[in-house]
Amino acid sequence: MEKAELAATLETAGLPPYQAAAYVALLDLGAASATAIAEASEVPKPRIYDVLEGLESHGYIETYETDSLHARAHSPAAVLEDLRDRANQFETAAEEVEDRWEQPKLESNRTSIVTRFQTVLERARTFIEDAEYQIQLSVTPEDFEALRPQLVDAHQRGVSTRVSVHTDGDTEPLAPEAFEGATLEVRHRALPAPFVALVDREKTCFSHHPDSHEQYGVLVNDRTHTFVFHWYFLTCLWENWPTVYSDYGDSFPVTYVDVRQCVRDLKSLVDEGATPRVHIEGFEVNSGDDVSVRGTLDRAQFSGVPESQDPVERLSGQVTLTVTTDEGETITVGGWGAMLEDVEATRVTVLSVPTTDATAESDLFKRP
Incomplete structure:
Protein backbone atom coordinates (compact mmCIF):
# COMPACT_ATOMS: atom_id res chain seq x y z
CA MET A 1 0.00 0.00 0.00
CA GLU A 2 1.41 3.39 -0.98
CA LYS A 3 1.95 6.11 1.63
CA ALA A 4 -0.87 8.25 0.26
CA GLU A 5 -3.25 5.28 0.25
CA LEU A 6 -2.30 4.34 3.82
CA ALA A 7 -2.84 7.93 4.97
CA ALA A 8 -6.23 8.02 3.22
CA THR A 9 -7.22 4.77 4.95
CA LEU A 10 -6.24 6.19 8.33
CA GLU A 11 -8.39 9.21 7.54
CA THR A 12 -11.29 6.89 6.85
CA ALA A 13 -10.61 5.27 10.23
CA GLY A 14 -11.01 8.64 11.92
CA LEU A 15 -7.67 10.49 11.93
CA PRO A 16 -7.67 14.09 10.65
CA PRO A 17 -5.73 14.46 7.36
CA TYR A 18 -2.65 16.16 8.88
CA GLN A 19 -2.44 13.60 11.69
CA ALA A 20 -2.71 10.71 9.22
CA ALA A 21 0.04 12.17 7.01
CA ALA A 22 2.34 12.91 9.97
CA TYR A 23 1.86 9.43 11.46
CA VAL A 24 2.69 7.68 8.18
CA ALA A 25 5.80 9.83 7.82
CA LEU A 26 6.89 9.06 11.39
CA LEU A 27 6.46 5.31 10.80
CA ASP A 28 9.09 5.62 8.05
CA LEU A 29 11.36 7.95 10.02
CA GLY A 30 11.20 6.00 13.28
CA ALA A 31 12.09 9.03 15.39
CA ALA A 32 12.59 12.58 14.17
CA SER A 33 12.32 16.24 15.01
CA ALA A 34 9.08 18.08 14.53
CA THR A 35 10.63 19.99 11.65
CA ALA A 36 11.71 16.79 9.87
CA ILE A 37 8.26 15.27 10.32
CA ALA A 38 6.64 18.39 8.88
CA GLU A 39 8.88 18.27 5.83
CA ALA A 40 8.34 14.54 5.26
CA SER A 41 4.56 14.76 5.64
CA GLU A 42 4.04 18.15 3.98
CA VAL A 43 2.22 19.36 7.08
CA PRO A 44 2.65 23.15 7.47
CA LYS A 45 5.33 23.82 10.07
CA PRO A 46 3.12 26.14 12.16
CA ARG A 47 0.63 23.23 12.50
CA ILE A 48 3.03 20.36 13.22
CA TYR A 49 3.11 20.89 16.98
CA ASP A 50 -0.67 20.71 17.31
CA VAL A 51 -0.70 17.68 15.01
CA LEU A 52 1.87 15.83 17.09
CA GLU A 53 0.03 16.71 20.29
CA GLY A 54 -3.14 15.21 18.80
CA LEU A 55 -1.38 11.99 17.79
CA GLU A 56 0.10 11.71 21.26
CA SER A 57 -3.31 12.13 22.89
CA HIS A 58 -4.56 9.19 20.77
CA GLY A 59 -1.64 7.06 21.98
CA TYR A 60 -0.11 6.77 18.51
CA ILE A 61 3.19 8.51 19.35
CA GLU A 62 5.18 10.03 22.18
CA THR A 63 7.05 13.34 22.11
CA TYR A 64 10.22 14.28 23.93
CA GLU A 65 12.57 17.24 24.14
CA THR A 66 16.24 17.28 23.19
CA ASP A 67 17.45 20.51 21.65
CA SER A 68 13.99 20.71 20.05
CA LEU A 69 10.71 18.82 20.05
CA HIS A 70 11.09 15.25 18.76
CA ALA A 71 8.65 12.38 18.36
CA ARG A 72 8.70 8.66 17.86
CA ALA A 73 5.94 6.13 17.11
CA HIS A 74 4.68 3.94 19.90
CA SER A 75 4.46 0.18 19.50
CA PRO A 76 1.63 -0.24 16.95
CA ALA A 77 -0.34 -2.62 19.19
CA ALA A 78 -2.79 0.07 20.30
CA VAL A 79 -3.08 1.42 16.77
CA LEU A 80 -3.67 -2.05 15.35
CA GLU A 81 -6.34 -2.78 17.95
CA ASP A 82 -8.06 0.49 17.13
CA LEU A 83 -7.95 -0.19 13.39
CA ARG A 84 -9.27 -3.71 13.82
CA ASP A 85 -12.09 -2.48 16.03
CA ARG A 86 -13.01 0.02 13.36
CA ALA A 87 -12.79 -2.69 10.71
CA ASN A 88 -15.23 -4.79 12.72
CA GLN A 89 -17.55 -1.82 12.99
CA PHE A 90 -17.43 -1.35 9.23
CA GLU A 91 -18.14 -5.05 8.70
CA THR A 92 -21.06 -4.93 11.12
CA ALA A 93 -22.37 -1.80 9.43
CA ALA A 94 -22.10 -3.50 6.03
CA GLU A 95 -24.10 -6.49 7.28
CA GLU A 96 -26.70 -4.20 8.83
CA VAL A 97 -27.07 -2.27 5.58
CA GLU A 98 -27.57 -5.55 3.72
CA ASP A 99 -30.11 -6.81 6.27
CA ARG A 100 -32.06 -3.58 6.24
CA TRP A 101 -32.07 -3.58 2.44
CA GLU A 102 -33.09 -7.24 2.26
CA GLN A 103 -35.70 -7.05 5.03
CA PRO A 104 -37.64 -3.82 4.55
CA LYS A 105 -40.33 -3.05 7.06
CA LEU A 106 -43.65 -4.11 5.58
CA GLU A 107 -46.21 -1.41 6.12
CA SER A 108 -49.90 -1.59 5.26
CA ASN A 109 -50.51 -2.40 1.58
CA ARG A 110 -46.78 -2.94 1.02
CA THR A 111 -45.09 -5.41 -1.32
CA SER A 112 -41.32 -5.85 -1.39
CA ILE A 113 -38.94 -7.80 -3.62
CA VAL A 114 -35.87 -9.41 -2.00
CA THR A 115 -32.99 -11.40 -3.43
CA ARG A 116 -32.16 -13.95 -0.73
CA PHE A 117 -34.27 -16.95 0.23
CA GLN A 118 -33.00 -16.66 3.81
CA THR A 119 -34.75 -13.28 4.03
CA VAL A 120 -38.03 -14.88 2.91
CA LEU A 121 -37.64 -17.70 5.44
CA GLU A 122 -36.89 -15.31 8.29
CA ARG A 123 -39.87 -13.13 7.46
CA ALA A 124 -42.10 -16.24 7.32
CA ARG A 125 -40.81 -17.19 10.77
CA THR A 126 -41.77 -13.75 12.08
CA PHE A 127 -45.23 -13.90 10.50
CA ILE A 128 -45.87 -17.37 11.97
CA GLU A 129 -44.82 -16.19 15.43
CA ASP A 130 -47.54 -13.50 15.22
CA ALA A 131 -50.24 -15.66 13.58
CA GLU A 132 -53.68 -15.54 15.16
CA TYR A 133 -55.87 -18.00 13.28
CA GLN A 134 -54.59 -19.33 9.93
CA ILE A 135 -51.36 -20.48 8.27
CA GLN A 136 -50.93 -22.08 4.84
CA LEU A 137 -47.47 -23.33 3.91
CA SER A 138 -45.73 -24.83 0.89
CA VAL A 139 -42.33 -26.10 2.02
CA THR A 140 -39.63 -28.69 1.52
CA PRO A 141 -39.04 -31.12 4.39
CA GLU A 142 -35.96 -29.06 5.30
CA ASP A 143 -37.96 -25.81 5.36
CA PHE A 144 -40.59 -27.45 7.56
CA GLU A 145 -37.95 -28.51 10.07
CA ALA A 146 -36.53 -24.97 10.08
CA LEU A 147 -39.96 -23.52 10.91
CA ARG A 148 -41.14 -26.32 13.19
CA PRO A 149 -40.57 -24.53 16.55
CA GLN A 150 -42.72 -21.59 15.45
CA LEU A 151 -45.36 -23.94 13.99
CA VAL A 152 -45.56 -25.88 17.25
CA ASP A 153 -46.14 -22.66 19.18
CA ALA A 154 -48.82 -21.56 16.68
CA HIS A 155 -50.55 -24.95 16.86
CA GLN A 156 -50.65 -24.72 20.65
CA ARG A 157 -52.27 -21.27 20.33
CA GLY A 158 -55.05 -22.81 18.25
CA VAL A 159 -53.87 -21.48 14.88
CA SER A 160 -55.19 -23.60 12.01
CA THR A 161 -52.13 -24.70 10.01
CA ARG A 162 -52.14 -26.59 6.71
CA VAL A 163 -48.87 -27.62 5.10
CA SER A 164 -48.12 -28.76 1.56
CA VAL A 165 -44.77 -30.55 1.63
CA HIS A 166 -43.14 -30.80 -1.77
CA THR A 167 -40.35 -33.14 -2.81
CA ASP A 168 -38.83 -34.24 -6.08
CA GLY A 169 -39.92 -37.58 -7.48
CA ASP A 170 -37.18 -39.56 -5.72
CA THR A 171 -37.53 -38.09 -2.23
CA GLU A 172 -39.90 -39.45 0.38
CA PRO A 173 -41.89 -37.00 2.53
CA LEU A 174 -41.29 -36.80 6.25
CA ALA A 175 -42.80 -39.52 8.38
CA PRO A 176 -46.26 -38.61 9.78
CA GLU A 177 -44.93 -38.37 13.32
CA ALA A 178 -42.69 -35.48 12.23
CA PHE A 179 -45.81 -33.32 11.95
CA GLU A 180 -47.35 -34.18 15.30
CA GLY A 181 -48.06 -31.14 17.42
CA ALA A 182 -47.14 -28.71 14.64
CA THR A 183 -49.98 -28.69 12.12
CA LEU A 184 -53.59 -29.64 11.48
CA GLU A 185 -53.17 -31.30 8.07
CA VAL A 186 -50.29 -32.11 5.71
CA ARG A 187 -50.45 -33.02 2.04
CA HIS A 188 -47.61 -34.28 -0.13
CA ARG A 189 -46.88 -32.85 -3.57
CA ALA A 190 -44.41 -35.12 -5.36
CA LEU A 191 -43.18 -32.26 -7.54
CA PRO A 192 -40.94 -29.26 -6.88
CA ALA A 193 -42.83 -26.11 -5.89
CA PRO A 194 -42.17 -22.59 -4.65
CA PHE A 195 -41.91 -21.71 -0.99
CA VAL A 196 -45.19 -20.09 0.10
CA ALA A 197 -46.31 -18.89 3.52
CA LEU A 198 -49.74 -17.27 3.94
CA VAL A 199 -50.68 -15.96 7.38
CA ASP A 200 -54.00 -14.58 8.64
CA ARG A 201 -55.21 -13.65 5.11
CA GLU A 202 -52.90 -10.61 5.15
CA LYS A 203 -49.26 -11.67 4.91
CA THR A 204 -47.43 -13.59 2.18
CA CYS A 205 -43.90 -14.89 1.75
CA PHE A 206 -43.06 -16.34 -1.67
CA SER A 207 -39.83 -17.60 -3.20
CA HIS A 208 -39.15 -19.55 -6.39
CA HIS A 209 -37.92 -23.11 -6.16
CA PRO A 210 -34.09 -23.08 -5.84
CA ASP A 211 -33.72 -24.75 -9.26
CA SER A 212 -35.64 -21.96 -11.00
CA HIS A 213 -33.61 -19.64 -13.24
CA GLU A 214 -35.33 -16.67 -11.59
CA GLN A 215 -34.22 -16.26 -8.00
CA TYR A 216 -36.08 -13.66 -5.98
CA GLY A 217 -38.62 -13.47 -3.20
CA VAL A 218 -41.80 -11.52 -2.60
CA LEU A 219 -42.95 -10.23 0.79
CA VAL A 220 -46.52 -8.98 1.05
CA ASN A 221 -48.54 -7.29 3.76
CA ASP A 222 -51.72 -6.79 1.78
CA ARG A 223 -55.05 -8.63 1.81
CA THR A 224 -55.74 -8.44 -1.94
CA HIS A 225 -52.36 -9.77 -3.06
CA THR A 226 -52.44 -12.47 -0.39
CA PHE A 227 -55.85 -13.55 -1.68
CA VAL A 228 -54.30 -14.23 -5.11
CA PHE A 229 -51.56 -16.37 -3.54
CA HIS A 230 -54.25 -18.21 -1.54
CA TRP A 231 -55.94 -19.38 -4.74
CA TYR A 232 -52.59 -20.47 -6.14
CA PHE A 233 -52.02 -22.46 -2.97
CA LEU A 234 -55.45 -24.13 -3.17
CA THR A 235 -55.44 -25.04 -6.85
CA CYS A 236 -51.77 -25.98 -7.39
CA LEU A 237 -50.40 -26.99 -4.02
CA TRP A 238 -53.31 -28.40 -2.01
CA GLU A 239 -56.52 -29.74 -3.54
CA ASN A 240 -55.05 -32.36 -5.89
CA TRP A 241 -52.54 -33.88 -3.48
CA PRO A 242 -52.99 -36.72 -0.97
CA THR A 243 -53.17 -36.19 2.77
CA VAL A 244 -50.23 -37.74 4.63
CA TYR A 245 -51.04 -36.44 8.11
CA SER A 246 -54.21 -35.23 9.84
CA ASP A 247 -54.86 -33.98 13.35
CA TYR A 248 -58.61 -33.58 12.95
CA GLY A 249 -60.32 -34.79 16.06
CA ASP A 250 -63.24 -37.20 16.22
CA SER A 251 -65.37 -35.24 18.67
CA PHE A 252 -66.92 -31.80 18.95
CA PRO A 253 -66.25 -28.94 18.75
Whole structure:
Protein backbone atom coordinates (compact mmCIF):
# COMPACT_ATOMS: atom_id res chain seq x y z
CA MET A 1 0.00 0.00 0.00
CA GLU A 2 1.41 3.39 -0.98
CA LYS A 3 1.95 6.11 1.63
CA ALA A 4 -0.87 8.25 0.26
CA GLU A 5 -3.25 5.28 0.25
CA LEU A 6 -2.30 4.34 3.82
CA ALA A 7 -2.84 7.93 4.97
CA ALA A 8 -6.23 8.02 3.22
CA THR A 9 -7.22 4.77 4.95
CA LEU A 10 -6.24 6.19 8.33
CA GLU A 11 -8.39 9.21 7.54
CA THR A 12 -11.29 6.89 6.85
CA ALA A 13 -10.61 5.27 10.23
CA GLY A 14 -11.01 8.64 11.92
CA LEU A 15 -7.67 10.49 11.93
CA PRO A 16 -7.67 14.09 10.65
CA PRO A 17 -5.73 14.46 7.36
CA TYR A 18 -2.65 16.16 8.88
CA GLN A 19 -2.44 13.60 11.69
CA ALA A 20 -2.71 10.71 9.22
CA ALA A 21 0.04 12.17 7.01
CA ALA A 22 2.34 12.91 9.97
CA TYR A 23 1.86 9.43 11.46
CA VAL A 24 2.69 7.68 8.18
CA ALA A 25 5.80 9.83 7.82
CA LEU A 26 6.89 9.06 11.39
CA LEU A 27 6.46 5.31 10.80
CA ASP A 28 9.09 5.62 8.05
CA LEU A 29 11.36 7.95 10.02
CA GLY A 30 11.20 6.00 13.28
CA ALA A 31 12.09 9.03 15.39
CA ALA A 32 12.59 12.58 14.17
CA SER A 33 12.32 16.24 15.01
CA ALA A 34 9.08 18.08 14.53
CA THR A 35 10.63 19.99 11.65
CA ALA A 36 11.71 16.79 9.87
CA ILE A 37 8.26 15.27 10.32
CA ALA A 38 6.64 18.39 8.88
CA GLU A 39 8.88 18.27 5.83
CA ALA A 40 8.34 14.54 5.26
CA SER A 41 4.56 14.76 5.64
CA GLU A 42 4.04 18.15 3.98
CA VAL A 43 2.22 19.36 7.08
CA PRO A 44 2.65 23.15 7.47
CA LYS A 45 5.33 23.82 10.07
CA PRO A 46 3.12 26.14 12.16
CA ARG A 47 0.63 23.23 12.50
CA ILE A 48 3.03 20.36 13.22
CA TYR A 49 3.11 20.89 16.98
CA ASP A 50 -0.67 20.71 17.31
CA VAL A 51 -0.70 17.68 15.01
CA LEU A 52 1.87 15.83 17.09
CA GLU A 53 0.03 16.71 20.29
CA GLY A 54 -3.14 15.21 18.80
CA LEU A 55 -1.38 11.99 17.79
CA GLU A 56 0.10 11.71 21.26
CA SER A 57 -3.31 12.13 22.89
CA HIS A 58 -4.56 9.19 20.77
CA GLY A 59 -1.64 7.06 21.98
CA TYR A 60 -0.11 6.77 18.51
CA ILE A 61 3.19 8.51 19.35
CA GLU A 62 5.18 10.03 22.18
CA THR A 63 7.05 13.34 22.11
CA TYR A 64 10.22 14.28 23.93
CA GLU A 65 12.57 17.24 24.14
CA THR A 66 16.24 17.28 23.19
CA ASP A 67 17.45 20.51 21.65
CA SER A 68 13.99 20.71 20.05
CA LEU A 69 10.71 18.82 20.05
CA HIS A 70 11.09 15.25 18.76
CA ALA A 71 8.65 12.38 18.36
CA ARG A 72 8.70 8.66 17.86
CA ALA A 73 5.94 6.13 17.11
CA HIS A 74 4.68 3.94 19.90
CA SER A 75 4.46 0.18 19.50
CA PRO A 76 1.63 -0.24 16.95
CA ALA A 77 -0.34 -2.62 19.19
CA ALA A 78 -2.79 0.07 20.30
CA VAL A 79 -3.08 1.42 16.77
CA LEU A 80 -3.67 -2.05 15.35
CA GLU A 81 -6.34 -2.78 17.95
CA ASP A 82 -8.06 0.49 17.13
CA LEU A 83 -7.95 -0.19 13.39
CA ARG A 84 -9.27 -3.71 13.82
CA ASP A 85 -12.09 -2.48 16.03
CA ARG A 86 -13.01 0.02 13.36
CA ALA A 87 -12.79 -2.69 10.71
CA ASN A 88 -15.23 -4.79 12.72
CA GLN A 89 -17.55 -1.82 12.99
CA PHE A 90 -17.43 -1.35 9.23
CA GLU A 91 -18.14 -5.05 8.70
CA THR A 92 -21.06 -4.93 11.12
CA ALA A 93 -22.37 -1.80 9.43
CA ALA A 94 -22.10 -3.50 6.03
CA GLU A 95 -24.10 -6.49 7.28
CA GLU A 96 -26.70 -4.20 8.83
CA VAL A 97 -27.07 -2.27 5.58
CA GLU A 98 -27.57 -5.55 3.72
CA ASP A 99 -30.11 -6.81 6.27
CA ARG A 100 -32.06 -3.58 6.24
CA TRP A 101 -32.07 -3.58 2.44
CA GLU A 102 -33.09 -7.24 2.26
CA GLN A 103 -35.70 -7.05 5.03
CA PRO A 104 -37.64 -3.82 4.55
CA LYS A 105 -40.33 -3.05 7.06
CA LEU A 106 -43.65 -4.11 5.58
CA GLU A 107 -46.21 -1.41 6.12
CA SER A 108 -49.90 -1.59 5.26
CA ASN A 109 -50.51 -2.40 1.58
CA ARG A 110 -46.78 -2.94 1.02
CA THR A 111 -45.09 -5.41 -1.32
CA SER A 112 -41.32 -5.85 -1.39
CA ILE A 113 -38.94 -7.80 -3.62
CA VAL A 114 -35.87 -9.41 -2.00
CA THR A 115 -32.99 -11.40 -3.43
CA ARG A 116 -32.16 -13.95 -0.73
CA PHE A 117 -34.27 -16.95 0.23
CA GLN A 118 -33.00 -16.66 3.81
CA THR A 119 -34.75 -13.28 4.03
CA VAL A 120 -38.03 -14.88 2.91
CA LEU A 121 -37.64 -17.70 5.44
CA GLU A 122 -36.89 -15.31 8.29
CA ARG A 123 -39.87 -13.13 7.46
CA ALA A 124 -42.10 -16.24 7.32
CA ARG A 125 -40.81 -17.19 10.77
CA THR A 126 -41.77 -13.75 12.08
CA PHE A 127 -45.23 -13.90 10.50
CA ILE A 128 -45.87 -17.37 11.97
CA GLU A 129 -44.82 -16.19 15.43
CA ASP A 130 -47.54 -13.50 15.22
CA ALA A 131 -50.24 -15.66 13.58
CA GLU A 132 -53.68 -15.54 15.16
CA TYR A 133 -55.87 -18.00 13.28
CA GLN A 134 -54.59 -19.33 9.93
CA ILE A 135 -51.36 -20.48 8.27
CA GLN A 136 -50.93 -22.08 4.84
CA LEU A 137 -47.47 -23.33 3.91
CA SER A 138 -45.73 -24.83 0.89
CA VAL A 139 -42.33 -26.10 2.02
CA THR A 140 -39.63 -28.69 1.52
CA PRO A 141 -39.04 -31.12 4.39
CA GLU A 142 -35.96 -29.06 5.30
CA ASP A 143 -37.96 -25.81 5.36
CA PHE A 144 -40.59 -27.45 7.56
CA GLU A 145 -37.95 -28.51 10.07
CA ALA A 146 -36.53 -24.97 10.08
CA LEU A 147 -39.96 -23.52 10.91
CA ARG A 148 -41.14 -26.32 13.19
CA PRO A 149 -40.57 -24.53 16.55
CA GLN A 150 -42.72 -21.59 15.45
CA LEU A 151 -45.36 -23.94 13.99
CA VAL A 152 -45.56 -25.88 17.25
CA ASP A 153 -46.14 -22.66 19.18
CA ALA A 154 -48.82 -21.56 16.68
CA HIS A 155 -50.55 -24.95 16.86
CA GLN A 156 -50.65 -24.72 20.65
CA ARG A 157 -52.27 -21.27 20.33
CA GLY A 158 -55.05 -22.81 18.25
CA VAL A 159 -53.87 -21.48 14.88
CA SER A 160 -55.19 -23.60 12.01
CA THR A 161 -52.13 -24.70 10.01
CA ARG A 162 -52.14 -26.59 6.71
CA VAL A 163 -48.87 -27.62 5.10
CA SER A 164 -48.12 -28.76 1.56
CA VAL A 165 -44.77 -30.55 1.63
CA HIS A 166 -43.14 -30.80 -1.77
CA THR A 167 -40.35 -33.14 -2.81
CA ASP A 168 -38.83 -34.24 -6.08
CA GLY A 169 -39.92 -37.58 -7.48
CA ASP A 170 -37.18 -39.56 -5.72
CA THR A 171 -37.53 -38.09 -2.23
CA GLU A 172 -39.90 -39.45 0.38
CA PRO A 173 -41.89 -37.00 2.53
CA LEU A 174 -41.29 -36.80 6.25
CA ALA A 175 -42.80 -39.52 8.38
CA PRO A 176 -46.26 -38.61 9.78
CA GLU A 177 -44.93 -38.37 13.32
CA ALA A 178 -42.69 -35.48 12.23
CA PHE A 179 -45.81 -33.32 11.95
CA GLU A 180 -47.35 -34.18 15.30
CA GLY A 181 -48.06 -31.14 17.42
CA ALA A 182 -47.14 -28.71 14.64
CA THR A 183 -49.98 -28.69 12.12
CA LEU A 184 -53.59 -29.64 11.48
CA GLU A 185 -53.17 -31.30 8.07
CA VAL A 186 -50.29 -32.11 5.71
CA ARG A 187 -50.45 -33.02 2.04
CA HIS A 188 -47.61 -34.28 -0.13
CA ARG A 189 -46.88 -32.85 -3.57
CA ALA A 190 -44.41 -35.12 -5.36
CA LEU A 191 -43.18 -32.26 -7.54
CA PRO A 192 -40.94 -29.26 -6.88
CA ALA A 193 -42.83 -26.11 -5.89
CA PRO A 194 -42.17 -22.59 -4.65
CA PHE A 195 -41.91 -21.71 -0.99
CA VAL A 196 -45.19 -20.09 0.10
CA ALA A 197 -46.31 -18.89 3.52
CA LEU A 198 -49.74 -17.27 3.94
CA VAL A 199 -50.68 -15.96 7.38
CA ASP A 200 -54.00 -14.58 8.64
CA ARG A 201 -55.21 -13.65 5.11
CA GLU A 202 -52.90 -10.61 5.15
CA LYS A 203 -49.26 -11.67 4.91
CA THR A 204 -47.43 -13.59 2.18
CA CYS A 205 -43.90 -14.89 1.75
CA PHE A 206 -43.06 -16.34 -1.67
CA SER A 207 -39.83 -17.60 -3.20
CA HIS A 208 -39.15 -19.55 -6.39
CA HIS A 209 -37.92 -23.11 -6.16
CA PRO A 210 -34.09 -23.08 -5.84
CA ASP A 211 -33.72 -24.75 -9.26
CA SER A 212 -35.64 -21.96 -11.00
CA HIS A 213 -33.61 -19.64 -13.24
CA GLU A 214 -35.33 -16.67 -11.59
CA GLN A 215 -34.22 -16.26 -8.00
CA TYR A 216 -36.08 -13.66 -5.98
CA GLY A 217 -38.62 -13.47 -3.20
CA VAL A 218 -41.80 -11.52 -2.60
CA LEU A 219 -42.95 -10.23 0.79
CA VAL A 220 -46.52 -8.98 1.05
CA ASN A 221 -48.54 -7.29 3.76
CA ASP A 222 -51.72 -6.79 1.78
CA ARG A 223 -55.05 -8.63 1.81
CA THR A 224 -55.74 -8.44 -1.94
CA HIS A 225 -52.36 -9.77 -3.06
CA THR A 226 -52.44 -12.47 -0.39
CA PHE A 227 -55.85 -13.55 -1.68
CA VAL A 228 -54.30 -14.23 -5.11
CA PHE A 229 -51.56 -16.37 -3.54
CA HIS A 230 -54.25 -18.21 -1.54
CA TRP A 231 -55.94 -19.38 -4.74
CA TYR A 232 -52.59 -20.47 -6.14
CA PHE A 233 -52.02 -22.46 -2.97
CA LEU A 234 -55.45 -24.13 -3.17
CA THR A 235 -55.44 -25.04 -6.85
CA CYS A 236 -51.77 -25.98 -7.39
CA LEU A 237 -50.40 -26.99 -4.02
CA TRP A 238 -53.31 -28.40 -2.01
CA GLU A 239 -56.52 -29.74 -3.54
CA ASN A 240 -55.05 -32.36 -5.89
CA TRP A 241 -52.54 -33.88 -3.48
CA PRO A 242 -52.99 -36.72 -0.97
CA THR A 243 -53.17 -36.19 2.77
CA VAL A 244 -50.23 -37.74 4.63
CA TYR A 245 -51.04 -36.44 8.11
CA SER A 246 -54.21 -35.23 9.84
CA ASP A 247 -54.86 -33.98 13.35
CA TYR A 248 -58.61 -33.58 12.95
CA GLY A 249 -60.32 -34.79 16.06
CA ASP A 250 -63.24 -37.20 16.22
CA SER A 251 -65.37 -35.24 18.67
CA PHE A 252 -66.92 -31.80 18.95
CA PRO A 253 -66.25 -28.94 18.75
CA VAL A 254 -64.74 -28.94 15.25
CA THR A 255 -63.21 -25.71 13.98
CA TYR A 256 -62.82 -24.55 10.36
CA VAL A 257 -61.06 -21.52 8.91
CA ASP A 258 -61.96 -22.65 5.37
CA VAL A 259 -65.69 -22.29 4.73
CA ARG A 260 -65.42 -24.47 1.61
CA GLN A 261 -64.11 -27.36 3.68
CA CYS A 262 -66.88 -26.74 6.18
CA VAL A 263 -69.53 -26.94 3.45
CA ARG A 264 -67.98 -30.11 2.03
CA ASP A 265 -68.18 -31.78 5.44
CA LEU A 266 -71.65 -30.52 6.43
CA LYS A 267 -73.64 -30.27 3.20
CA SER A 268 -74.85 -33.87 3.05
CA LEU A 269 -75.79 -33.84 6.75
CA VAL A 270 -77.74 -30.58 6.45
CA ASP A 271 -79.43 -31.80 3.24
CA GLU A 272 -80.61 -34.84 5.22
CA GLY A 273 -82.16 -32.66 7.91
CA ALA A 274 -79.38 -32.20 10.45
CA THR A 275 -79.29 -28.85 12.29
CA PRO A 276 -75.70 -28.25 13.46
CA ARG A 277 -75.04 -25.73 16.20
CA VAL A 278 -72.31 -23.34 15.05
CA HIS A 279 -70.27 -20.42 16.31
CA ILE A 280 -69.37 -17.90 13.58
CA GLU A 281 -66.42 -15.51 14.01
CA GLY A 282 -65.48 -12.95 11.38
CA PHE A 283 -66.57 -9.51 10.27
CA GLU A 284 -69.42 -7.86 8.44
CA VAL A 285 -68.73 -7.57 4.71
CA ASN A 286 -70.19 -4.06 4.38
CA SER A 287 -68.95 -2.38 7.56
CA GLY A 288 -65.91 -4.42 8.54
CA ASP A 289 -67.24 -4.71 12.11
CA ASP A 290 -66.28 -7.82 14.08
CA VAL A 291 -68.87 -10.58 14.31
CA SER A 292 -69.20 -13.35 16.87
CA VAL A 293 -72.55 -15.16 16.89
CA ARG A 294 -73.97 -18.57 17.69
CA GLY A 295 -76.88 -20.21 16.01
CA THR A 296 -78.22 -23.07 13.91
CA LEU A 297 -76.91 -23.92 10.45
CA ASP A 298 -79.90 -24.08 8.11
CA ARG A 299 -78.15 -24.48 4.78
CA ALA A 300 -74.69 -25.25 3.37
CA GLN A 301 -74.35 -24.84 -0.36
CA PHE A 302 -72.13 -24.49 -3.38
CA SER A 303 -73.70 -22.23 -6.01
CA GLY A 304 -73.26 -22.27 -9.77
CA VAL A 305 -71.43 -25.61 -9.95
CA PRO A 306 -73.15 -28.90 -10.89
CA GLU A 307 -72.99 -31.61 -8.26
CA SER A 308 -71.31 -34.00 -10.69
CA GLN A 309 -68.20 -31.87 -11.17
CA ASP A 310 -64.91 -32.56 -9.47
CA PRO A 311 -64.60 -30.82 -6.07
CA VAL A 312 -61.65 -28.80 -7.34
CA GLU A 313 -63.93 -27.13 -9.86
CA ARG A 314 -66.14 -25.99 -7.01
CA LEU A 315 -63.39 -23.59 -6.01
CA SER A 316 -64.61 -21.21 -8.71
CA GLY A 317 -68.18 -21.05 -7.41
CA GLN A 318 -69.88 -19.29 -4.54
CA VAL A 319 -69.98 -21.09 -1.20
CA THR A 320 -72.41 -20.01 1.51
CA LEU A 321 -73.63 -20.98 4.96
CA THR A 322 -77.07 -19.79 6.05
CA VAL A 323 -77.35 -19.43 9.81
CA THR A 324 -80.23 -18.52 12.12
CA THR A 325 -78.65 -16.82 15.11
CA ASP A 326 -79.77 -17.32 18.68
CA GLU A 327 -81.25 -13.82 18.43
CA GLY A 328 -83.50 -14.97 15.58
CA GLU A 329 -81.66 -13.20 12.74
CA THR A 330 -80.87 -15.02 9.50
CA ILE A 331 -77.41 -14.29 8.10
CA THR A 332 -75.41 -15.61 5.18
CA VAL A 333 -71.75 -16.49 5.76
CA GLY A 334 -68.98 -16.72 3.16
CA GLY A 335 -65.29 -17.41 3.24
CA TRP A 336 -62.16 -15.46 2.41
CA GLY A 337 -63.02 -12.67 -0.03
CA ALA A 338 -66.78 -12.86 0.55
CA MET A 339 -68.66 -10.08 -1.25
CA LEU A 340 -72.27 -11.31 -1.59
CA GLU A 341 -72.77 -12.65 1.94
CA ASP A 342 -73.44 -10.74 5.16
CA VAL A 343 -70.37 -12.06 6.97
CA GLU A 344 -66.87 -13.14 5.98
CA ALA A 345 -65.97 -15.90 8.42
CA THR A 346 -62.48 -16.24 9.81
CA ARG A 347 -63.50 -19.19 11.95
CA VAL A 348 -66.52 -21.53 11.96
CA THR A 349 -66.83 -23.83 14.96
CA VAL A 350 -69.29 -26.69 14.78
CA LEU A 351 -70.40 -27.08 18.39
CA SER A 352 -72.64 -30.10 17.89
CA VAL A 353 -74.78 -31.92 15.35
CA PRO A 354 -78.00 -33.16 16.94
CA THR A 355 -78.77 -36.61 15.58
CA THR A 356 -81.82 -37.39 13.48
CA ASP A 357 -83.21 -40.60 12.05
CA ALA A 358 -81.07 -40.04 8.93
CA THR A 359 -77.90 -38.63 10.44
CA ALA A 360 -75.40 -39.22 13.21
CA GLU A 361 -72.74 -36.98 14.66
CA SER A 362 -70.06 -39.44 13.58
CA ASP A 363 -70.90 -38.78 9.94
CA LEU A 364 -69.16 -35.41 10.14
CA PHE A 365 -65.82 -37.07 10.84
CA LYS A 366 -65.93 -39.27 7.73
CA ARG A 367 -63.88 -36.83 5.72
CA PRO A 368 -62.81 -37.78 2.18
